Amino acid sequence: MSAILNADLHCHSVVSDGTLTPEELAARAKANGVDLWALTDHDELGGQHRAAEAARAVGLRYLTGTEISVTFADETVHIVGLGFDPDDAAMTQGLYDTRGGRGKRAQEMAAQLAQVGIHGAYEGALRFVGNPELISRTHFARFLVEQGHCRDTSEVFRKYLTEGKPGYVPHRWATLRDAVRWISGAGGLAVIAHPGRYKFTANEEYALFTEFQAHGGRAVEVVTGSHTPAEYVEYADKAREFGLAASRGSDFHSPDESHCDLGALPPLPAGLTPVWELLADRIR
Ligand code: AMP
């Protein structure tokens, strides 16, 4: 398999905070020329069998996927898992526990928003939720846009729901060690998602890469909808420095919100090992 394969190994459905069903995503990926696809819902495997079936129906190659929320150095880091057994018991339980605090967190977010005059945010956000176990900031963002508080979800994350802004509730997610071990234990491969998005110092980022690798992590997202072209180069260098494979994914959530569509990314820079070369025997 070549490095110029149109692989899109990061996106979200209604099972987490996307707005399309797994079937709609499969059709869109196919229409956009994707060759190899993975659905990576946040902390959830509930869409995996549907996605694999939909991929087969439209003639797309498929890898199982998820994006696990992790707390590392007091920041939220996302770890993508690819090519694991979607019915693995330890991983299923670990993700169930990781999702567990979201309901209470959402109530606290709504209480904070009420203090700045935005009432009914919990019920309002719930109207956008496809999976009651997975109420996320994205659903609050859609409510705030609907109510006219912001023009779009990007503006929401500048004015609300982030550190120092109304509606931000710090949360403790899974540990880096557990996330990587759940993925590896289920026969999959762990990937650091969109490293350019974290507000780490150089030392903290070095610690993330080093510890990730020490726990058995094997790859890093280089080309993602969350990176600038300069960050493609920066993280291609990091991948080479650490001997990590490279992944590629749009992080598509919604036709109305995402600036990067499924499959609409440049190829991986030369001289990297594409993560799908390490997962050839897991592709369905
Ligand atoms: P949560 O897991 O509830 O903390 O929500 C995180 C989700 O919010 C991410 O997966 C993104 O979909 C969305 N998000 C976070 N920051 C931004 C941002 N700056 N712009 C748009 N969406 C964001």
Ligand code: MN
């Ligand atoms: Mn998301």
Ligand code: MN
């Ligand atoms: Mn993410």
Ligand code: MN
């Ligand atoms: Mn994502």
